[in-house]
Amino acid sequence: MLHTIEIPDFPAVAAGIIVFFLGAFLTRRVAVLKNYNIPEPVAGGLAAALITWAAYSLFDVEIAFDLSTRDELLVVFFVTIGLNARISDLVAGGRMLGILLAVTIAFIILQNCVGLLGTLAFDLPRPVSVLLGSASLIGGHGTAIAWGPTIEAATGFEASAEIGIASATLGLVCAALIGGPIAKYLIDRHQLEAKADGGPVVGLPYESDGLEAGAVNHISIMRSILAIYIAIIIGYVVDEAIASAGLKLPLFVSCLLVAIAISNTVPMLFPNLPWPARTRALAVISDYSLSVFLAMSLMSMQLWTLAGLGGPLIGVLILQVLGTSLFIVFLFFRLMDSNYTAAVLSSGFAGFTLGATPTAIANMSSVTKRYGPAPLAFIILPMVSAFFVDLANALIIRYFVAL
Numbered sequence: 001m002l003h004t005i006e007i008p009d010f011p012a013v014a015a016g017i018i019v020f021f022l023g024a025f026l027t028r029r030v031a032v033l034k035n036y037n038i039p040e041p042v043a044g045g046l047a048a049a050l051i052t053w054a055a056y057s058l059f060d061v062e063i064a065f066d067l068s069t070r071d072e073l074l075v076v077f078f079v080t081i082g083l084n085a086r087i088s089d090l091v092a093g094g095r096m097l098g099i100l101l102a103v104t105i106a107f108i109i110l111q112n113c114v115g116l117l118g119t120l121a122f123d124l125p126r127p128v129s130v131l132l133g134s135a136s137l138i139g140g141h142g143t144a145i146a147w148g149p150t151i152e153a154a155t156g157f158e159a160s161a162e163i164g165i166a167s168a169t170l171g172l173v174c175a176a177l178i179g180g181p182i183a184k185y186l187i188d189r190h191q192l193e194a195k196a197d198g199g200p201v202v203g204l205p206y207e208s209d210g211l212e213a214g215a216v217n218h219i220s221i222m223r224s225i226l227a228i229y230i231a232i233i234i235g236y237v238v239d240e241a242i243a244s245a246g247l248k249l250p251l252f253v254s255c256l257l258v259a260i261a262i263s264n265t266v267p268m269l270f271p272n273l274p275w276p277a278r279t280r281a282l283a284v285i286s287d288y289s290l291s292v293f294l295a296m297s298l299m300s301m302q303l304w305t306l307a308g309l310g311g312p313l314i315g316v317l318i319l320q321v322l323g324t325s326l327f328i329v330f331l332f333f334r335l336m337d338s339n340y341t342a343a344v345l346s347s348g349f350a351g352f353t354l355g356a357t358p359t360a361i362a363n364m365s366s367v368t369k370r371y372g373p374a375p376l377a378f379i380i381l382p383m384v385s386a387f388f389v390d391l392a393n394a395l396i397i398r399y400f401v402a403l
Contacts, residue, residue: 002060009066016070016296019044023295037180037347037370039362041291045298046173053303062302070296073289074358078252078382079231080224080286081361082259083277085379090260097380099335100345104384105392107327107353108134112400114323118316125155127401128163132316135397136167138389140356144168147397154401166306166313174321175355176298179347179363182325186333187371192340194372220281227276228285231259249390256382278375287365294362324353343367344374345381352385360385 007015023044027033033043055061090097115133119126128151130136136144148161186192235255242249267275276282306313328346336342344364351360360381368374 002062004062004064007063007065009068012065012067012296012300013069013292015048015065015299016292019048019295019299020291022047034370036184037363037366039176039180039291039294039366041293041295041362042176042298042359045295045301046176048295048299049301049303052299056302056304065296065300067296067300070293073293073296075232075235075252075255076228077286077289077293077358077361078256079228079235079259080282080289081378081382082231082256083227083263083282084286084375085260085263086277087260087264089376089379090383093376093380096336096341096345096376097383100349100380100384101388103332103335104138104349104353104389105396108138108389108393108396110323110327111137111320111353112396114319115316116400116403118312118319122312122315124312125151125157126403127151127155128157128160129403130397130400131160131164132167132313133320133400134393136164137171137320137354138352139168139393139397140172141165141168143390143393143397147401151401162305163313167317169301169303169306170313170317171320172297172355172359173301174317175351175353175359176294176362178321178325178354179350179360180366182328182350183343183347183363183367186329186343186346187340187367190338190343192343192371194340194368194374216281216284220276220279221284223274224276224279224282224285227262227282228259231255231262234258234262290358290361290365294358297358321354324350340371341374341377344371344377348377348381348385352381352389357382357385 020041021044023040023042026043026047027038027040030043052063055063112129112133115129115131116126118124118132119129130147131144131151135147139147144164144167145161148164151164152158152160232255235251235258238258239249239251239254242254263275263277266273267277328349332349333342333346336345344367347363347367348360351357351363361378364374364377364381
């Protein structure tokens with residue numbers, strides 16, 4: 001008889017922190033994890049997911065986590081990204097932003113074409129192609145859940161919802177595992193180096209584990225938290241206004257845009273006011289929120305739900321991973337100028353085209369911890385992956401569903 005253990009919100013956060021430290025232990029003890037830039041929360045989260053799978057398989061115990069705080073941590077993380085953003089960087093990166101957007105839209109179409117080939121090869125209804133493509137991979141679990149019932153109603157294919165969720169889950173795992181190795185290959189092959197920058201954005205280097213005089217204190221941490229909370233409060237108001245206008249966006253997008261706005265106006269209006277942008281204190285909060293969010297996301301995966309969905313799902317996903325890797329190495333990296341920032345963006349591109357924006361940021365963070373900062377990458381990728389792509393993906397999905 002199956003017994004379910006419900007882990008409430010507060011203990012679930014504590015478990016997420018423990019899982020992060022498990023991942024940190026693994027990446028320091030298992031050389032291949034650190035050498036290939038596998039993020040600590042990914043290593044720990046996957047290990048925890050395997051443990052819960054073993055509990056389910058061996059003892060008929062299902063462990064379920066309340067993830068309410070996890071979603072709040074995602075908002076906090078994107079606000080830290082916005083507070084670090086400089087308009088000058090966005091202007092300088094305007095060309096790269098445009099290229100990234102164009103390449104991403106082209107890749108959405110390519111991803112759905114691969115899914116369409118999968119439906120033809122395995123004799124599945126054609127609209128299912130998006131559940132093996134951009135609806136579940138670039139779109140993630142939310143988009144897959146939204147489109148699953150629609151496709152099931154249109155085709156009568158009862159496993160639509162399950163395939164979409166399973167594809168999103170496996171895609172997330174693959175995204176977290178291939179981004180770091182791709183960046184390592186590109187950086188080592190082309191002998192790329194980071195340029196000196198004015199301060200940390202996210203991804204404090206491994207060498208920062210020791211104490212550094214004046215690096216972080218309680219005042220700098222509290223100043224950073226205050227700026228984050230002000231941005232979130234205003235972001236809530238902006239999000240309500242956008243929703244009332246008929247446009248529904250994720251809350252973190254509104255908060256990200258507000259954070260960018262206030263971080264580029266407040267320091268100019270009040271030049272003597274200490275501002276947390278690109279400080280180590282803000283980087284600590286950024287790393288914390290991202291690490292715990294990703295650890296909780298991965299540790300809560302119910303891997304046993306994937307056991308009966310082999311065949312078509314695994315076959316198409318292998319094609320998607322291979323196609324993504326080749327696309328990045330031979331096309332994306334070159335289009336993004338073949339420099340260090342392009343290599344970091346490559347790890348992020350793998351992260352969000354197969355998984356989700358937080359996975360992309362975690363991949364890039366793990367790379368910059370080892371090789372050095374790439375602040376522009378952390379600004380332009382979320383602008384595309386968390387804002388523009390959702391709109392383009394929705395239109396493209398509708399086209400493929402209508403085929």
